[in-house]
Structure formats: C-alpha cells, structure tokens
Amino acid sequence: MRISLTINGNPVSEDVDNRTLLADFIRNTLGLTGTHVGCDTSQCGCCVVHLNGEAIKSCTMLAVAANNSEITTIEGLSNSEDLSAMQESFRRNHALQCGYCTPGVIMSAVDLLKNNPKPTEEEVRDALEGNLCRCTGYHNIIKAILDVSKAG
Amino acid sequence: MVFDIKGKFNSKLISSIGKPLERKEDERLLRGEGLFSDDFNLEGQYYVTFVRSPYPHAKIKNIDKSDAEKSPGVIAIFTGEDCLADNLHPIPHSPVPSTKYDLKLTDPEGKDIFIGPQLLLPVDKVRHVGEAVVMVIAKTNFEAQDAAEKVYVDYHELDWTADINSSLKEDSPKVWDEIKDNICVDTIFGNPEKVDKVFNSSKYLFSKEFHIGRVTGVPLEPRSALASYDSTSKRYLLYAGSNGAVRHKFQISKTLNIDPGSLRIICHDVGGNFGTKNRVYVEFPLVLWASKKTDNPIKYTATRSESFLSDVQGRDLLTKVELSMDEDYKFTAFRASNVSNVGARVISLSPLGKGIALVTGPYDIPLASARARAVFTNTVPTNAYRSSGRPEVTFAMERLIEIAAKSLGIDPIKLRRINLINKDDMPYRNALGVTYDSGKYEDNMNKALALSDLDNLSIRKEDASQRGKFLGFGFSNYVESSVGNPKESVELRVDADGFISLIVGTQPTGQGHETSFAQVAADLLGLAPEEIKVVFSDTDIVKKGGGSHSGRSMRHAGTVICLAAEDLIDRGKKLCSLLFDQNYQSISFAREGSFTWSDKKISWFELAEAIEGVELSGDLHTGLNIERENEMHEPVFPNGCAACEVEIDKETFVPKLTKYIAIDDVGRAINPLIVDGQTHGSIATGVGQALFETFYLDKASGQPLTGSLMDYGIPRADQLPSFVTELNEVLSPTNPLGIKSAGEGATTPALAAVINAVVNALEEFDIEHIDMPATSFNIWRSVNNKNKESKS
Ligand code: FES
Ligand code: FES
Numbered sequence: 001m002r003i004s005l006t007i008n009g010n011p012v013s014e015d016v017d018n019r020t021l022l023a024d025f026i027r028n029t030l031g032l033t034g035t036h037v038g039c040d041t042s043q044c045g046c047c048v049v050h051l052n053g054e055a056i057k058s059c060t061m062l063a064v065a066a067n068n069s070e071i072t073t074i075e076g077l078s079n080s081e082d083l084s085a086m087q088e089s090f091r092r093n094h095a096l097q098c099g100y101c102t103p104g105v106i107m108s109a110v111d112l113l114k115n116n117p118k119p120t121e122e123e124v125r126d127a128l129e130g131n132l133c134r135c136t137g138y139h140n141i142i143k144a145i146l147d148v149s150k151a152g
Numbered sequence: 153m154v155f156d157i158k159g160k161f162n163s164k165l166i167s168s169i170g171k172p173l174e175r176k177e178d179e180r181l182l183r184g185e186g187l188f189s190d191d192f193n194l195e196g197q198y199y200v201t202f203v204r205s206p207y208p209h210a211k212i213k214n215i216d217k218s219d220a221e222k223s224p225g226v227i228a229i230f231t232g233e234d235c236l237a238d239n240l241h242p243i244p245h246s247p248v249p250s251t252k253y254d255l256k257l258t259d260p261e262g263k264d265i266f267i268g269p270q271l272l273l274p275v276d277k278v279r280h281v282g283e284a285v286v287m288v289i290a291k292t293n294f295e296a297q298d299a300a301e302k303v304y305v306d307y308h309e310l311d312w313t314a315d316i317n318s319s320l321k322e323d324s325p326k327v328w329d330e331i332k333d334n335i336c337v338d339t340i341f342g343n344p345e346k347v348d349k350v351f352n353s354s355k356y357l358f359s360k361e362f363h364i365g366r367v368t369g370v371p372l373e374p375r376s377a378l379a380s381y382d383s384t385s386k387r388y389l390l391y392a393g394s395n396g397a398v399r400h401k402f403q404i405s406k407t408l409n410i411d412p413g414s415l416r417i418i419c420h421d422v423g424g425n426f427g428t429k430n431r432v433y434v435e436f437p438l439v440l441w442a443s444k445k446t447d448n449p450i451k452y453t454a455t456r457s458e459s460f461l462s463d464v465q466g467r468d469l470l471t472k473v474e475l476s477m478d479e480d481y482k483f484t485a486f487r488a489s490n491v492s493n494v495g496a497r498v499i500s501l502s503p504l505g506k507g508i509a510l511v512t513g514p515y516d517i518p519l520a521s522a523r524a525r526a527v528f529t530n531t532v533p534t535n536a537y538r539s540s541g542r543p544e545v546t547f548a549m550e551r552l553i554e555i556a557a558k559s560l561g562i563d564p565i566k567l568r569r570i571n572l573i574n575k576d577d578m579p580y581r582n583a584l585g586v587t588y589d590s591g592k593y594e595d596n597m598n599k600a601l602a603l604s605d606l607d608n609l610s611i612r613k614e615d616a617s618q619r620g621k622f623l624g625f626g627f628s629n630y631v632e633s634s635v636g637n638p639k640e641s642v643e644l645r646v647d648a649d650g651f652i653s654l655i656v657g658t659q660p661t662g663q664g665h666e667t668s669f670a671q672v673a674a675d676l677l678g679l680a681p682e683e684i685k686v687v688f689s690d691t692d693i694v695k696k697g698g699g700s701h702s703g704r705s706m707r708h709a710g711t712v713i714c715l716a717a718e719d720l721i722d723r724g725k726k727l728c729s730l731l732f733d734q735n736y737q738s739i740s741f742a743r744e745g746s747f748t749w750s751d752k753k754i755s756w757f758e759l760a761e762a763i764e765g766v767e768l769s770g771d772l773h774t775g776l777n778i779e780r781e782n783e784m785h786e787p788v789f790p791n792g793c794a795a796c797e798v799e800i801d802k803e804t805f806v807p808k809l810t811k812y813i814a815i816d817d818v819g820r821a822i823n824p825l826i827v828d829g830q831t832h833g834s835i836a837t838g839v840g841q842a843l844f845e846t847f848y849l850d851k852a853s854g855q856p857l858t859g860s861l862m863d864y865g866i867p868r869a870d871q872l873p874s875f876v877t878e879l880n881e882v883l884s885p886t887n888p889l890g891i892k893s894a895g896e897g898a899t900t901p902a903l904a905a906v907i908n909a910v911v912n913a914l915e916e917f918d919i920e921h922i923d924m925p926a927t928s929f930n931i932w933r934s935v936n937n938k939n940k941e942s943k944s
Contacts, residue, residue: 017294019294027190027191028193032184033184033188033190033191034183034184034185034186035184036188036372036373036423037190037374038372038373038374038423038456039456039860039861040455040456040457040860041456041860041861041862043860043861043862044372044456044861046372073184074182074183074184075183075184075185077183078183083179083182083183087182087183090178090182091174091175091178091179091182092174094174094175094825094826094828094829096178096181096182097424097662097663097664097829097830097833098371098372098373098421098422098423098424098661098662099177099178099181099182099186099421099423099662100186100188100371100372100373100421100423100424101372101423102181102182103184106182121874122870124869125869125870125872126869126870128868128869128870129868129869129870131869132372132861132866132868133372133869134369134370134371134372134424134426134833134836134866135424135662135829135833136829136832136833136836137832137833137834137835137836137867137872137875138832138836138867138869138872139832139872139874139875140828140829140832141869142869142874143874
C-alpha cells in the first residue's frame with residue numbers, strides 16, 4: 001500500500017508491505033536510524049516517536065496505520081546547530097552512556113514535560129516506566145529531565 | 153620524564169584529568185546520529201533468519217529444506233553439513249584466563265580443559281534451546297522468516313540436564329560424549345589440610361550453600377551483523393558490534409580459514425555489552441561465509457526473543473562456604489566449594505576463576521582452600537557478566553557474615569570491622585596467594601555508615617511499619633579485581649590540521665573512551681581534550697588491542713598512552729633538533745604543548761607542518777607518528793561497599809529499594825562524571841539480579857520461561873531510587889596513572905547488600921535467607937513457610 005505522511009516537517013510518500021511496522025518503516029524505508037528497536041514485545045521504548053504530537057512506541061503500530069499522520073523523530077527535535085533543551089540537559093547530566101535507549105527516552109521525556117511541566121521525581125519515574133535503560137540506572141536521566149523542568 | 157611505569161604520575165601535569173567533562177560522543181547520540189550495527193545497510197543486501205533448536209538436547213536426524221527452498225524470495229539455505237563441506241572451523245574460544253596472575257584451572261585430571269567445540273552450525277545434535285541449526289537466506293526479512301517456518305528438522309529428543317546439581321550426578325544425561333561425565337573443570341587451591349585442622353578445633357564454624365542464579369545481560373541493542381565479500385580485492389567486510397573488533401577479527405578468520413588481513417570489521421557505536429558482546433557469535437562468520445557463497449551482502453539482526461535464547465548469559469554458580477572464628481570473632485579459616493554452570497560449551501571460565509581468587513573477600517583470613525568445578529548443562533553458555541565472578545563470591549561471604557552475626561548475637565558491622573584487612577597491611581596477599589594492590593577498606597565502610605543514618609534506623613522502621621511496610625537495612629563490603637587481556641596498543645599521529653589522532657585497540661560500548669582517553673592524552677601532550685581525536689572501530693586502522701572487559705580499558709589504555717606520549721615528545725625533540733639544527737639537550741617540551749629552545753617556540757601542529765615534505769630517514773622516518781604496545785599482567789583490586797534500605801509491603805510482599813549508598817575506590821577517576829554514571833549503571837545491574845532478574849527454565853521441559861522483556865524483569869525507572877555515590881580514591885601503585893577500574897565495582901556488593909536488607913526487613917519472621925531474585929512471590933513463600941513451621 002502507498003502511504004503519505006509528514007516526518008520531521010518533510011512530506012513523504014512510499015509503498016509499504018502491509019505488515020511493516022512503523023519503526024521499521026522509519027528506519028529502513030526512510031533511513032532515519034535514530035529511532036531504535038530494542039525488543040519485539042513493546043517493552044523497551046527505544047522506538048518512541050511523536051505521532052500527531054503524542055509519544056508512541058513505533059514498533060507497536062503498522063506503518064499503514066500512520067498514513068496521513070505527522071511524525072517527529074529524534075532527528076527532528078532540533079533543526080539547528082544547538083541541541084534542544086532536553087538533549088542539552090542529557091549531555092550536561094551524563095544521562096546517556098551507550099546511547100541506544102536515548103532517542104526513545106528523550107522523546108518520552110519531551111512528551112512528559114509537555115503534559116506535566118513540573119513533575120515530581122516520582123512522576124518522572126512513573127512516566128518513564130516504558131523506557132528501559134540498561135546502562136545508566138536511570139539516575140542521571142531523571143536528573144536531566146527534572147533540570148529541564150526546573151529551567152522551564 | 154612524566155612518570156615511571158611503576159612510579160607516580162607527575163601530578164603537575166594534571167589539567168583535564170579528574171575533571172567531570174561532558175562527553176564528546178554525546179552530540180551524535182543525542183541527535184540520533186549514532187552509528188550502531190543495524191544502522192548500516194548495503195545495496196541489495198539479503199537477509200538471514202535462523203531456524204533454532206526447540207529442544208534442550210536432541211539428535212538431528214534429518215533436515216528437510218525442500219519446501220523452504222521453494223518459498224518466495226529464498227536464495228539459499230545452509231546447514232551444518234554445508235559448513236563442514238567448506239571446511240569451516242569451530243570458533244576458537246579461549247575460555248581460560250591467561251595473565252600470569254590468574255589462578256590456573258584444569259580438568260579433573262590436572263590436564264587441559266575440554267571446552268566442547270562450537271561448530272558454526274551443529275551436525276550431530278543440538279545442546280540447548282535456541283541453538284542455531286539452519287541458516288535461511290532470502291531477499292527480504294519477511295521472506296526469510298516465512299521460509300524458515302517451512303524448514304523441517306527431524307529431531308530425536310534426548311534426556312537433558314540444565315542445573316548444576318543434576319549435571320553433577322553420576323547418572324546425569326551427558327552433554328558431551330567426549331568426556332566421562334559433565335565435569336570439565338576440577339581444581340583445588342589453597343591449603344585444604346590445614347583448613348580442615350583449624351575447622352576441627354575452631355570455637356565457631358558457620359556454613360551455608362548459595363545458588364547465585366542465571367541472568368542475562370540484555371544490552372538494549374540486539375546483536376547484528378552485516379557482511380559482504382569483494383571478489384576483486386578478495387576481502388571480507390563485517391559490520392558487527394562487540395567489545396573489541398580486533399580480537400573478533402582474528403577469531404573469525406580462524407573459523408573461516410582465511411588470512412586475518414583479508415577481513416575488515418567495522419564497529420562504531422555499540423548499544424551496551426556487559427559481557428554479552430565479548431564473544432564471537434556463530435552468526436558473524438556465517439554471514440561472511442554466506443556472502444561470499446551468494447556473492448551478495450547479507451544482513452542478520454537478532455530479535456529480542458532470539459537474544460534471550462542465544463546471547464551468552466551470566467552467573468549461575470553454586471557455592472558452599474564455611475568460615476571458622478575464634479572466641480574474639482576473628483576469622484581463622486575459610487573454605488569454598490564453587491561449581492559454575494558453563495552451559496553447553498565452555499566459552500569463558502573467567503567467572504569461576506576470578507571468583508575463586510577472591511573467595512576470602514576484603515577480610516583478613518589466614519587460611520583458605522577453594523575447590524573450583526565447572527559443569528556442562530543443556531543451556532546457553534555463560535560468560536563474564538558485569539563484574540564476572542565477583543558478585544557471586546561476595547554474596548556468599550557477606551550473607552554468611554550476616555548469618556553468623558545473627559547466630560552469635562553480635563552486630564554484623566562489628567564482625568566485619570574486626571576482620572577487615574587493615575590499610576597498613578597493603579599490599580595484602582590473601583590466603584589463596586592473590587595480592588591486593590591497595591585500598592582503605594575500613595574507610596570505605598565508615599564513609600557509607602556515616603551516610604546511612606543508622607542512629608535513626610529504628611525510627612524509620614517504626615514509621616515504615618505505620619505505613620504498612622517492613623523496612624530493612626543491608627550492607628556489604630567488597631573487593632574485586634580487574635585483570636583482562638594483558639596487551640594494549642596505541643598509535644599517536646600529529647596532524648598539521650590541529651589535532652592529534654589517538655588510535656586505540658580497545659573498543660567502548662558506552663563508557664565514553666572518546667572523552668576520557670582524550671583527557672589523558674591531552675594532559676600528557678600539553679593540549680586540550682578537544683585537540684585529541686580518539687579513533688577506534690575499524691580494524692583496517694586499528695590493528696591491535698584487547699577490548700573492553702574486566703574493567704581493563706581505562707587502565708590499559710591510560711598506561712600505554714603514557715608510554716606513547718613520552719615517545720612522541722622524544723620524537724618531537726629529535727625532529728626539532730634535526731630541523732632547526734639544535735642540540736637535542738637544549739630542547740625542552742613545555743606544558744602548553746610546545747617545544748622550546750633559546751627564544752624559539754614551536755607547537756605540535758607547527759612542527760607537523762614543518763616536517764611536511766621533509767625526507768626523514770632511519771628512526772625518524774615515521775615523523776610525528778608513534779606506535780606503542782604494552783603488556784601489563786599485574787591486576788588491580790577496586791573495592792568499596794554498599795548500604796541500602798528496602799521496604800516490603802506487608803500485604804503484597806512487594807519489595808522496593810528506597811535508598812542506596814555506594815562507596816567505591818576506583819583508583820584515580822579520570823572523569824568523575826563518567827565514573828559516577830558507571831557506578832549508577834553498575835548498581836542497577838546488581839539490584840536487578842537481587843530483586844527482579846532470573847533466566848528461568850521450566851523444570852519439566854527445560855524450556856526458557858523468561859524469553860522476552862514481558863517475563864524477564866530488568867529494573868525500570870519506577871523501581872529504583874536515586875543513588876548516593878562517593879569515591880574513595882586510593883591510587884593503585886601498579887600503573888602510572890594509579891587507575892583501578894570503575895565499570896564493575898558497584899555491581900559487586902549490590903546483590904548481597906540488597907538481600908541483606910530484605911532479610912533484615914523480615915526480622916520478625918526469623919528468616920535466615922531469601923534466594924534471588926527476592927520477588928514478592930519468593931518473599932511471601934519464605935514467610936508463609938516460616939509461619940507454617942512455627943504453627944506445626
Ligand atoms: S522496540 Fe521495544 S518498545 Fe518498541
Ligand atoms: S544508555 Fe545504554 S541503554 Fe540507556
């Protein structure tokens with residue numbers, strides 16, 4: 001089937017197999033490899049993107065279901081030389097090590113602060129329940145997100 | 153001279169070392185521009201799916217691929233017979249740790265160990281669920297998957313053995329017919345007779361058996377391999393993530409029977425390792441071989457489910473420990489009998505060997521003996537997993553101390569204090585002959601206790617009780633070791649464009665080498681870290697190197713960078729002397745990265761420009777380009793402790809870690825920001841095993857029941873607290889920078905500290921021990937059994 005959507009502000013139109021997952025479409029068809037795939041049971045959150053302004057796990061949706069939608073991936077978070085506030089805070093706080101979970105975590109974090117600009121530590125931890133990180137023990141991730149919230 | 157190899161680093165040189173600099177690697181990773189293995193694609197690539205064994209143990213009677221071959225898009229289907237026909241060799245695993253200081257493990261007769269050859273695809277039988285049996289190649293991933301469903305493998309199921317006790321039994325099913333039973337290692341260390349004697353006459357003797365269960369690393373990036381073969385240049389190319397592509401290059405070449413020079417491996421960003429990606433997987437040589445056979449690039453990326461079934465796993469040690477004390481509670485002798493479940497093949501004996509060397513932990517025990525055995529089972533092989541072997545033995549020692557203290561009615565902290573190795577006794581040779589380089593163990597403990605607010609513990613317990621929770625405090629000391637591959641190499645190249653390339657053999661998997669190695673080189677060469685470009689990841693550029701494991705990278709790289717920097721400075725002086733016709737002695741190297749003589753001054757980069765086009769001969773012919781290798785066998789012993797609190801819900805028995813304090817002596821911390829991050833992750837690894845993680849096999853069928861992230865519990869953000877971490881840096885005298893290691897220390901005491909807290913929380917039930925993971929079900933069952941016991 002042919003689908004059309006807007007990704008990081010750019011309109012695209014591509015043929016996809018009906019069973020292609022949105023995550024694979026983003027990575028393999030569009031070549032946006034910042035969105036990662038870490039599992040096959042919708043648990044790890046490496047694949048989180050924004051679909052029509054909301055964080056979703058792109059491995060949990062078929063590409064065809066995203067027809068006519070507007071998607072932002074990690075690559076679209078900052079279009080300039082400067083990193084976005086969340087990305088910058090992750091760097092300052094050393095909230096990433098291997099960086100594999102990072103795009104998904106950041107997309108979830110941005111979504112969290114959009115809906116709840118001043119979360120408590122517990123609320124941040126709850127909101128990240130669907131994003132696994134095996135490297136950082138979450139400590140610096142939580143710090144980075146709270147820092148952005150305080151500055152905002 | 154900036155240092156001498158056994159001496160001290162000239163601390164006047166320090167400018168960026170020790171600073172919490174932000175990481176150079178972050179920008180690309182934060183923008184989604186990292187380059188992980190599966191991010192690479194080659195024009196027209198085919199895809200592979202593997203048919204894997206559904207049985208723990210079975211004979212392969214027949215493989216029928218006729219239906220699959222007709223499936224749309226299928227290019228080729230290969231089996232073990234095809235590999236044999238092409239003379240592919242087993243993977244040359246080297247499981248026995250090889251430095252001069254490693255304790256020597258042998259088979260039961262004192263001879264070389266039978267490791268169980270790992271053919272790329274098996275021909276006779278399968279030995280664990282998930283073992284790859286058939287390789288299906290098709291034009292698309294979907295087509296490969298569809299075709300794999302149509303391969304019919306006719307198996308004859310065999311009896312199997314999955315756990316240590318069953319493999320030790322005389323009538324156990326045998327994993328390998330080549331040896332008489334399942335025991336592949338049996339070695340005794342220390343002085344068993346003397347220990348017996350002391351035990352017989354001791355005032356107190358305590359003993360306990362523990363099983364430290366099977367877990368799996370779950371780096372979030374599943375393993376992946378993309379291969380191609382160029383028939384014109386006759387060279388192979390592989391994109392595959394690991395902890396060190398150089399070693400993989402040599403092992404894979406042996407497997408394929410090719411000249412190592414004809415294989416290039418590219419490995420940029422790696423999404424976590426923890427031991428899981430240390431070893432060569434069969435898929436790597438297989439895609440290379442198949443890409444030559446099909447004359448087309450081939451890609452394989454594991455699904456998470458496949459990773460659970462076929463990634464090497466960790467721990468799985470059965471240990472019996474015995475400890476005697478005199479009337480003053482001074483430890484007098486210790487005995488350990490450790491059995492490691494190596495799985496279907498021996499891939500690594502590091503967990504067994506490293507653990508055995510440290511069974512007496514940070515305590516001063518004059519006598520010890522230890523028996524080390526390893527058994528085959530029908531399970532995935534085990535490998536070094538973050539802090540290989542050390543959390544296991546620390547768990548046994550620190551649990552035993554708690555049990556002993558309780559039975560003696562004394563404070564477990566006091567019991568530890570009486571027996572800790574004194575800092576004045578450093579370097580300390582333990583009863584198994586292993587020498588700890590340095591450390592201030594009691595200071596570690598004091599720091600942690602000062603942060604623990606034990607004076608108010610009873611108030612906190614009371615308060616928790618009001619909220620419907622049992623609160624417990626747990627503590628554990630540790631000493632661990634960092635050994636690993638003794639060789640490391642580095643190349644320094646000054647570029648007239650204004651940077652120095654540092655080409656290094658070891659490979660990061662998230663530890664930030666691009667930043668920390670640059671900090672070291674920058675200080676030594678009088679530059680800023682931005683002027684040092686760390687290069688790894690391509691075996692056509694990086695020719696030698698040991699890889700990141702056993703916490704070795706910073707120490708080994710740091711040391712060889714020191715050596716190379718000194719050579720480079722010497723080279724710079726010689727070049728100045730030649731170019732500007734000066735006496736070598738009159739040239740000095742200034743801290744800000746320039747060479748000076750009389751009133752002249754020239755920077756690294758001006759010098760590089762000056763020699764461009766100049767014909768250099770003899771020793772100087774490489775110009776400002778230095779290669780240096782170093783071999784360093786002596787281990788270091790990071791140490792520290794952990795204190796924590798756990799709350800257990802009185803109704804559901806769900807445990808929650810509420811407070812965690814870690815004190816670690818990592819030697820010199822090159823970048824404390826990175827070191828802290830390593831500590832956090834390291835804590836989570838240990839806490840994961842204590843509370844959530846177990847790779848569980850069904851007792852009746854041998855089938856894994858934790859084959860996905862839905863069933864295997866890795867710690868989530870809402871299950872952990874923020875941590876309190878502090879360093880207690882005691883510089884190691886074994887290397888110029890005084891480095892120990894930072895990546896694994898904090899995992900080491902975590903298992904014991906958390907379980908000690910869980911048991912302490914349940915003190916009113918008088919429970920001696922809770923097995924890991926201390927899930928709500930395990931806790932409830934222990935409490936319930938205790939209740940039944942007291943009623944009967
Ligand atoms: S890939 Fe794991 S949740 Fe989407
Ligand atoms: S940084 Fe490696 S998984 Fe999160």
